[in-house]
Amino acid sequence: MENQYIKVVNGLRYAVWFAFIMLLICSGFLVAKSMEKKHLTDSTALQDKVQDLFQALKPGDKMPESFWDMPMELDDFKGKKSNFKFGDMKGRIIIFDFWATTCKSCIENIPHMEQIQGKYPDELAIILVNSKRNRDTPGRINATMKRYKEQYKYDIGLFTILEDTLLTTLFPHNAIPSTAWINQEGIYMGNTMSNEVNEKNLESILKTGKADMAVTQIYRNFENRNDVPPLRDTAGQKFISEITGYNPYYLPTYPNVIHKNGHTSYQMVNNSFSFMLYEAYKKEVEGLAWTDYVFEPAIIDDIKYKLLSGEATDNTFSYQLYVRDSINQFQAEEHFREAFSKYFSLKVERKKSEIPIYIVSYNEHFDKIKTKGEMPVIQPYPGSDPVQYRNVSVQMFLANLFYYLDRPLVFDNTNTTYIDLTLPPDFGKKSMQDRLSFLEQQGIRLTPVTMPKEYVFISQKK
Known part of the structure; x- marks a missing residue:
């Protein structure tokens, strides 16, 4: 599928400043401070423009005017490169979809991105972004694309920015998939998981400039999934057992009993409802699938939605247990089971009839x-x-x-x-x-x- 944004703007003529072209060639959009004097001109105004782009943005920030003047080199995955300015997309919703050859889910979600782009050819521009820190060489990218073509007869129809440093700095993230959103008014809306790229959110942004999306942060446990402090301060507490909602600062963690100084902690972070249901009622659900479930009519729609929509942040939950005593795994799981049943007001039984x-x-x-x-x-x-x-x-x-x-x-x-x-x-x-x-x-x-x-x-x- 042809990238609709490129189709619209391909016929336009652009005048890109020579200084910015030199910046692109020499530094891939973003120059380390130690190299600025070597590659930038002596123009104070130009340096001020570039300096604006060194700052990481926060959701709600307006894109710097100098951003729109920056050159953008797009690769079509077939060896052809096209030069534009970011300003050529101004007035549209812009989604920068960060990917890498090592991220299978990133690549396999691109067809969905292509479908969404096709539905909003004039209102939306989706650009793939491969960060320089991925260390994806042209050979590695070509080999990956060749494998998908041979296996699925698939050619990517969107364009990508390669060896990016600019967008990676502007829109901070430390895990992929990650998508950065700019609304039609030029406001950075934040980075989200790719599942937020859907018609519901796009329609909301087109109408109001806003959408109810879960904005992800820099994950604090990216290097070590289990390195998550207590979700609630345990100082002065004897017992905590509570379920809370989605926490944007952490990647999912799985239950693990930790004994320290005679105290016990048992915590799981950002897990789906279905995972928690299984953990709470292993004996009841073991060996049976969702297709083996029967629901009370009063709750059938709500529970089915919670089970199926596991990626939705409103169906993602965390649990913290703290006991100022030493308890075993079985006791910790019993506390969780009780908390789950109370929080969701559910009774789960295994029957045969x-x-x-x-x-x-x-x-x-x-x-x-x-x-x-x-x-x-x-x-x-x-x-x-x-x-x-x-x-x-x-x-x-x-x-x-x-x-x-x-x-x-x-x-x-x-x-x-x-x-x-x-x-x-x-x-x-x-x-x-x-x-x-x-x-x-x-x-x-x-x-x-x-x-x-x-x-x-x-x-x-x-």
Whole structure:
């Protein structure tokens, strides 16, 4: 897919200052202070412009005027380079998507970025950015792109900035994927995870200049995931056991009992609801999938959303246990279980009885959704974006299908077929019969039966 931004501006003519071209050639946009005298002109005004760009920005800062004058060299992954100014994108929403050859999830999310760019050709400019600190050589980049082309027949349709230092400095981050946002008014909105790049947020920005996005910070535990201090000060405390929401300063950490000075700590940070559910009720859910869950009607929509939308920060939680005593792993887990049940007001039971279910089989239409082998795309989250599965195992599709069904699902786990299937935007609003009919037309037949089955029953705690 052709980058729509480049398509619009390619015919324009640009006058780039000679001093900035020299800066680009000599220093890749950003010059270390020790080299400034060698590469910059004696123009005080020019030096002031460049100095503005050395400062890391904070969300809410307006982009320096000198930023828009800076040159921007874009690479098309095929050896062709084009020169522009950042100002050529002014007035649009701008997303800088930071990536590296070592970041598989970064590369495999690019098709989604291309789709989003295609939907907003005049309002949005998405530019990929490979930082100089990645140490990605041309040979490494070419080898990576060749591998994706051979495996998926995929050529990246967006343009990238290579060996970047400028944007990496302006928009500080220490983990990727990371996307930097500038709204149409030239305000830096912050860096987010790539899952925030969706139609809902873009529509909000186009209307108001703002969006309710989780802005990520410099992660304090990037070098050591377990290096997370107590989320709440333990000074003077005898006992803390509480669940809190998303913490933007830390990458996810997993539960680990720590004994120190006769005290016990047990903490997990930024984990999905589904992970916490498993940790709290291992015996109840062990060996059973979401398609084996039965929900009390009053909470079915909320809990299904929490399970499926694991990447959403509103479904990401942290837990802290502190005991001024020495307790074992089992006791720590019991405290967490109690806190989980209380915080979410849930009761989780493992049962076995005769219940209504769907049994999956495949009809003559199934061949038409077998994958064409393109780059995998997984967009399972209901919302404004299409629910899309491309080059994804039918098992994964069926596992996530629980969100749209009114009963558990039984299917053959040995089927290794990969499929391409997109659910219509209003799929979740259709009647259950219409949903089943749509799936039938795609080759997936769900037959309702009643049979004895082991299942997880989730209900509201009384």
